[in-house]
Amino acid sequence: MSQQRQRSTKPSSWIDAANVLKNLRTVTSLTAKSAYCFVKYGKLTEAIKKEIGGYTGPRGKIYNPPEKIVENEIVMQCSELPKSEGGASCPFLNTDYDQLMKEKNRRMKAEIRDVDEYDIEGEVDVCIIGTGPGGSAAAYALSERYKEELGKGDKKIVMLERGGLYTSDEFSQKEKTLLPALYQNPLRFSDDFGIALVKGSLVGGSAVLNDAICFEAPSRVTQDWEVDVGRELREKRIYRKVRDMIHYKKIPHMAQHKNARMFEKGVETEDLEHFLLNERNTNPRIPHQPMRPQHQLACVGCGFCHLGCRYNRKQTPLITFVPAAMDNGVRVFKNATVSKVLHSGGAVRGVRVKRGLGRRDLIIKAKKVIVSCGAVNSSQLLLRSGVENQHLGKHISLHPAPLIFGVFDEKVYPDWGIPMTSAYEKYQFPSDDKKVFPDGFGYLIETIANHPIAQAASLPAGKVRARMRQYENTASATVILHDQAVGEVKKRHGHITPLTYKLHREDQIKMKHGIKEAARIFLNAGAREVFTSHEKETAYRSLEELERVDIFNEDHLPLGPGKILLGSAHSQGGCRMATTGDRGVVDFNGHSHDVENLYVSDGSLFPTSLGVNPQVTIMALATKIGESIDLGH
Secondary structure, eight states, rough: OOOOOOOSSSOHHHHHHHHHTTTHHHHHHHHHHHHHHHHHHHHHHHHHHHHHHOOOOOOOSSSOOHHHHHTTTTTOOOOOOOGGGTTTGGGTTOOOHHHHHHHHHHHHHOOOEEGGGHHHSSEEEEEEEOSSSSHHHHHHHHHHSHHHHHTTTSOOOOEEOBBBBOOOOOOOOOOOHHHHHHHTTTTTTTTTTOEOOOOOOBTGGGGGTTTOOOOOOOOOHHHSOOOOHHHHHTTTTHHHHHHHHHOEOOOOOOOOEEEEEEHHHSSOOOGGGGGEEOEEEOOOOOOBBBOOOOBBOOOOOSSSGGGGOTSOSOOTTTTTHHHHHHTTTTTTESSSSEEEEEEETEEEEEEEEOEEEEEEEEEEEEEEEEEEEEEEHHHHHHHHHHOOTTTTTTTEOOOOOEEEEEEEOOOOTTTTTTTTOOOOOTSSSEEEEOTTTSSSEEEEEEEEOEEEEEEEEHHOGGHHHHHTTGGEEEEEEEEEEEEOOOOOOOOOSSSSSOOOOOOOOOHHHHHHHHHHHHHHHHHTTTSSSESOOOOOOOOSHHHHHHHHHOOOOOSOOOSSTTTEEEEEEEEEEEOBBBBBBBTOOTTTTSSBSSSSSEOSSSSHHHOOOSSOOHHHHHHHHHHHHHOOOOOOO
């Protein structure tokens, strides 16, 4: 039996205001630094480019790196070569594929309407809230089974997206323009302002803006989940379906970002087996052409993954699941903010969509509703809708991530090449150090890279300009922590601080261990200095100096709001799967234990932290959910 939640008697605006006042110093610092970085490094004047080491900015439609990049062995490059010089078989270029993508963009712009133009009469069979990896994969799997009925108009499936439609035509690679356009509330934090919550808001969801990393769920993680779903994931059937759609595979060693090469250089010889090349969904397949023997195109390595793929290489929901579902007859509407899921008598009835000022809200009647808004947003929406379950909004994990930087004498050129090419897994599931890793779960270290605004915003507040002058000599990495699910969405309303999350003491020790390990590897690689994303600059210039750091001492590598900037792009949990309602919110097909015909299909399903980049597992579970839903005949 689900338990009744106690409703807050205070308006959310008052709660937000109280949080802001309580953390005024942290909020002021974050706001001031973010505004400064956005204004200064968003201009990209020639003086600014020169100041940060000759940053070149957007690449243009034809990818052609300057000599300084080619000379530094950053090998991913593309230029329009004549056929006599290999242009016909260039793995980066294919005019037929480019034309196909242009036609796909044109069609989506013509057919994806604003919600104010909603024109579907009567009740729909399924309304899906969210077009990210969870919503779009479920829509495609479901529509594949019913495409004949959809084509005849006997069935109706609609998808609603709160963001807008942006295709490769709009992915200009300009941070100043695209960061506010593509991301939901760039200043959204946990309620103590200790963790920045990063989430995309556009057709295709956050998967359009990630770095294309594809990890399947580790068996060590899923064996702790209840047997049904864990076994199904380990059998790989649904992963194979996802792989067939988004074509993820391991990148070649030669394609490594120079940032990753510097990191690999610092890994001890005996530990190189733990240095992994990532799998990425950046190899689109093209139809067989006798005169062009290649069957897959290659990522051009432009380095702008987090602003959308201008070259249509990243096989995101925007160019895979969403248009495939549309081909089957699914209708998609953008700029649709759903305020409530409507239900009565224990069964779902539809959704309420906000309209502009002076306009009546749109009510969409639906036989079934699938909520796919992401862990925090899905939990918040269902709480706001009056769904009662003792676990709803709880058990949220974030993969809270610090940054570690290594400054080298040689140029690294962090803005060129594939941003995230590798991971270091030595401490992912450690079993021989119970003092640091008592539960046997640890972390991954992933090599990353940022462009100027994002890079500057992650630097110590008083050192932004000085550190940005070292930009082209700076490599970076982050720690992906398998954190305990201690987060909770407590508010039904409000958009600033909906989530309470305090890093568990055991996870604090693990995070410090990861920071120290990444710093050690950079110093081993020859970095003249390493520093972290602490607000008060924390830097080390030798292994001896680093060794004196005591991870059990709270004064060493201090963690907490105002002390270190942590980011989270991987919120998980809040609607966790379980066999019964007293153990979780939904069953293993995403079906609510409390409201008939209500489903959830996103990262909020995970019973625990995944410990790796989650997009592929979200798509896999969404595929399973889409296959399980029966629309009747």
